[in-house]
Amino acid sequence: MKEKNDKSMFDKLVGDIEQNRDELKLQAHLFKKETKDEWEALEKKWHHFKGSARHASIEAQAASKDVFAATQLLGEELKASYKRIVKSL
Helix, strand or coil: CHHHHHHHHHHHHHHHHHHHHHHHHHCHHHCCHHHHHHHHHHHHHHHHHHHHHHHHHHCCCCCCHHHHHHHHHHHHHHHHHHHHHHHHC
16 A cells, blocks of 8 residues: 555656646746756756656556655655746746
């Protein structure tokens, strides 16, 4: 049961990050130079995260807790970074 709860929490995290990213992507033309640099670095992390999240989701039953935890940590980092960009606008 805990694994299902972890998966639904993880899916919510992925959804939240994706929504934050999509909202910011619409405002990208307003970014200052330093924010654009941060955005580009985040885009690389985002693509890595999406691949890891997809893999973790597909392999949720067999994935090690370490892989799941590392992907979740990266997700939390992305979420915080997107929020930081929003505050800078």
